Amino acid sequence: MTVPTADPVGTAWTIEDSEQLYRVPGWGDPYFSINSAGHLTVSPQGDRGSILDLYELVQSLRQRSLNLPLLIRFPDILEDRIDRLNSAFKKAIGRYNYKGTYRGVFPVKCNQQRHLVESYVKFADRYHFGLEAGSKPELMIAMAALNAPGALLICNGYKDSEYLEKAILARRLGKNCIIVLEQMEEVSEVIAVSQRLGLRPVLGVRAKLSTKGEGRWGISAGDRAKFGLTAVEIIRAVEMLREAGLLSELQLLHFHIGSQISSIKVLKDALREAGRVYVELAQLGADMKYLDVGGGLAVDYDGSKSNFYASKNYNIQNYANDVVAEIKDCCEAAKLPVPTLISESGRALASHQSVLIFDVLSVSQVPRVTPAKVGPEDPPLLRNLSETYEGLSLENVLEAYNDVTHFKEQAVSTFNLGYLSLKDRARAEQIYWAALWKIRDLVKQLEHVPDDLEELDQVMSSIYYMNLSLFQSAPDMWAIDQLFPILPIHRLDEEPVERGTLADLTCDSDGKIDRFIDLRDVKSVLELHTPRYDQQGEMEPYFLGMFLAGAYQEIMGNLHNLFGDTNAVHIRLSQQGYHIEHVVKGDTIQEVLGYVQYGAADLVESVRIQTEEALEKGLITLQESQLLLQSYERSLASYTYLSP
Numbered sequence: 171m172t173v174p175t176a177d178p179v180g181t182a183w184t185i186e187d188s189e190q191l192y193r194v195p196g197w198g199d200p201y202f203s204i205n206s207a208g209h210l211t212v213s214p215q216g217d218r219g220s221i222l223d224l225y226e227l228v229q230s231l232r233q234r235s236l237n238l239p240l241l242i243r244f245p246d247i248l249e250d251r252i253d254r255l256n257s258a259f260k261k262a263i264g265r266y267n268y269k270g271t272y273r274g275v276f277p278v279k280c281n282q283q284r285h286l287v288e289s290y291v292k293f294a295d296r297y298h299f300g301l302e303a304g305s306k307p308e309l310m311i312a313m314a315a316l317n318a319p320g321a322l323l324i325c326n327g328y329k330d331s332e333y334l335e336k337a338i339l340a341r342r343l344g345k346n347c348i349i350v351l352e353q354m355e356e357v358s359e360v361i362a363v364s365q366r367l368g369l370r371p372v373l374g375v376r377a378k379l380s381t382k383g384e385g386r387w388g389i390s391a392g393d394r395a396k397f398g399l400t401a402v403e404i405i406r407a408v409e410m411l412r413e414a415g416l417l418s419e420l421q422l423l424h425f426h427i428g429s430q431i432s433s434i435k436v437l438k439d440a441l442r443e444a445g446r447v448y449v450e451l452a453q454l455g456a457d458m459k460y461l462d463v464g465g466g467l468a469v470d471y472d473g474s475k476s477n478f479y480a481s482k483n484y485n486i487q488n489y490a491n492d493v494v495a496e497i498k499d500c501c502e503a504a505k506l507p508v509p510t511l512i513s514e515s516g517r518a519l520a521s522h523q524s525v526l527i528f529d530v531l532s533v534s535q536v537p538r539v540t541p542a543k544v545g546p547e548d549p550p551l552l553r554n555l556s557e558t559y560e561g562l563s564l565e566n567v568l569e570a571y572n573d574v575t576h577f578k579e580q581a582v583s584t585f586n587l588g589y590l591s592l593k594d595r596a597r598a599e600q601i602y603w604a605a606l607w608k609i610r611d612l613v614k615q616l617e618h619v620p621d622d623l624e625e626l627d628q629v630m631s632s633i634y635y636m637n638l639s640l641f642q643s644a645p646d647m648w649a650i651d652q653l654f655p656i657l658p659i660h661r662l663d664e665e666p667v668e669r670g671t672l673a674d675l676t677c678d679s680d681g682k683i684d685r686f687i688d689l690r691d692v693k694s695v696l697e698l699h700t701p702r703y704d705q706q707g708e709m710e711p712y713f714l715g716m717f718l719a720g721a722y723q724e725i726m727g728n729l730h731n732l733f734g735d736t737n738a739v740h741i742r743l744s745q746q747g748y749h750i751e752h753v754v755k756g757d758t759i760q761e762v763l764g765y766v767q768y769g770a771a772d773l774v775e776s777v778r779i780q781t782e783e784a785l786e787k788g789l790i791t792l793q794e795s796q797l798l799l800q801s802y803e804r805s806l807a808s809y810t811y812l813s814p
C-alpha cells in the first residue's frame with residue numbers, strides 16, 4: 171500500500187479553475203482562452219482560425235525590443251466583429267422578412283488610430299459599411315480614408331460652415347455624406363452653405379428622444395440632453411427646409427441614447443419612439459430613406475450577461491432582431507416602405523481587438539513572520555495581543571479578529587501619546603499581522619464566512635506595482651469607474667494565492683486599480699500569484715493583461731507625470747502563425763517633453779552649462795560630467811516607462 175503524500179499547495183489547481191475565477195469564457199469567448207501550459211491564448215478569428223499563445227507572443231515581441239507596456243492589436247478580431255455584426259443583421263432581416271438593408275458605420279471617435287481605421291475600411295468594404303465623424307478633424311480622416319463608392323459617411327457633432335462645406339462637396343467625390351442636423355443653428359447654416367455652393371446636401375436630423383438611457387451615459391438622451399432636436403424644433407426645421415426647397419433632401423433620422431446600453435428594454439423603448447418620429451417625418455413630406463440607431467451596443471466586461479452596468483442582458487443577435495422588428499412594425503402600421511438601417515456601433519466593434527500587456531515591477535506584501543515572544547516585563551498591550559494570538563482557534567476567530575484589530579489601533583494611539591516605543595509598536599504590528607495570517611488560514615475551513623471577516627482579503631492584500639500609467643492606458647478606470655477584465659497571462663495552472671491591488675507608476679494616489687470584475691458585482695482585490703525571485707533576489711517577470719480596452723482608452727489617455735503612449739503592434743494571423751503588420755513605437759521622453767514645449771537641444775544645453783560651471787568649481791570630475799551628459803542625452807531618446 172502506498173501512503174498518499176500531501177498535495178503541495180496549488181497542485182490541485184487546474185486551468186479550468188483559472189477560467190472560472192477570472193471569468194474568461196464570460197467576457198472573452200470566442201477570442202480568449204487558457205491553454206494547458208497555463209498561458210492565456212488568443213483566437214483572433216474567433217472559433218474559426220488558429221490560436222496564438224499570448225505569453226509566448228509577448229516574449230518574442232520583447233526579444234524584438236518591443237518593451238512593456240505593450241499594446242497588441244489583432245485586426246483579425248476587428249474583422250470578426252464586423253462579420254458578426256453584419257451577419258446578425260442579415261439574419262434578422264431574413265427572419266422578419268424586412269424589405270430593406272443594414273449598413274454599419276464605425277464612429278471614428280472610438281479609436282482614431284490610422285492603422286485601425288485603415289484596417290476597418292478594408293474589412294468594411296465587402297459589407298458597404300461606412301464611417302461616422304463627430305468633429306471636423308474626424309470628418310477629414312473619414313473623407314480621406316473612406317473610398318468605397320456609396321459607403322455612408324455620417325456627419326455628426328458641432329458643425330461650422332467649413333465643416334458643412336466639406337461635407338457637401340465630398341458628395342462630388344462619390345461619398346455618401348449625410349449631414350445630421352443636431353442644433354437649430356445648423357439648419358439655417360446648412361441652407362446658407364448649400365445656396366452659396368449651389369449644391370444640394372443630403373440631410374438627417376438627430377431627435378432628442380424622451381426615452382432615457384440608463385447608467386453612465388443615460389444623459390445622452392432625454393429632454394435636457396446636449397444634442398438633438400426636440401419635437402418642436404423638428405417641426406420648425408422641416409418648415410425651414412421646405413421653404414428653402416430642401417425638404418426632399420431630408421432623408422435620415424438619427425438618435426443616440428448613450429453608450430453601453432446594458433438593458434435591452436431601454437433600446438426597445440427608444441426604437442419605438444424613433445420609429446414614430448420617422449413615420450411622422452415622412453408624412454410631413456421628407457423623403458425618408460434611412461434610420462440611424464446610433465451607438466450603444468454594449469460590451470460584456472464582466473461576462474455576467476446581466477443588466478449590470480459593466481454588462482448587457484442581450485447579445486448582438488437580440489439587438490439586431492429588436493432594431494429590425496420594431497422599425498418594421500412602425501413602418502407597416504403607417505404603410506410606409508422600411509428604411510435602410512444604420513448603426514454606429516463603436517465599443518462593440520473596437521473593444522476586443524486590443525490587449526494591453528504590462529509587467530509587475532515589485533510587490534509589497536503584508537509581512538509574514540513569527541513574532542518574538544512576549545514576556546511579563548512587556549507592556550500589557552503587547553501581552554494582551556500575544557495572548558489573543560496564541561489562543562486563536564476556529565471557535566473564536568471572529569472575536570479574536572475584532573480583538574487584534576482593536577489592540578492594533580490602541581498600539582497606534584498609545585504610541586502617539588508617547589507611552590509606547592517605536593520598537594514595541596513594531597512588535598505589536600508583527601503580532602497583529604501574524605494573527606491575521608492565522609485567522610485567514612482558519613477562515614478557509616469555514617463553510618460560512620462571517621460578514622466581518624470578508625474584509626480580511628482586502629486588509630491583507632498586497633500591492634502589485636505595475637509598469638503602466640492608468641491615466642495614459644485606461645483613463646476610464648480612473649475617470650468613470652469603468653471595469654476591464656485584468657488577469658495574469660501565464661502561471662494560470664497555479665493557484666493564485668495572493669490577493670492584491672495594482673498601483674501604477676504615477677505619483678498620484680488615484681493611479682491604482684482596486685476594482686475588479688466579479689459576477690454582477692465589483693471586487694476590491696484581485697487573485698494573483700506569489701512573486702518568484704531568482705538567486706540574485708530579482709523578481710521573475712510577471713505579466714498581466716488588460717482586455718476589452720480597444721475603445722476610447724487610447725485617445726482619452728493623458729500625459730500625467732509625462733508617461734507617454736505605449737508601444738503598439740498589429741499582429742495578423744498568417745500561414746506561419748502570425749506576422750507583425752505594424753509597429754508603432756511609443757513616445758520617447760523627447761516627444762512627451764515636446765508636447766509641453768521643451769526643446770531637447772535647449773534642455774541638453776542647459777544641463778551642459780551647469781556641468782561646465784560645476785567643473786570650474788571642482789564640484790564634479792570631468793568623467794562624471796561626461797557620464798551625466800551621456801545619460802541625459804540617451805534618456806531623451808528612450809521610452810517613458812521603466813526598462814526591464
Ligand SMILES: *Cc1c(COP(=O)(O)O)cnc(C)c1O
Pocket residue numbers: 277279280304326426428429430464465466467514515516517518721
Ligand atoms: C459615441 C457615439 C457613438 C458610439 O457609441 P458606442 O457606444 O461606442 O457604440 C455613436 N454615435 C454617436 C452620436 C456617439 O456620440
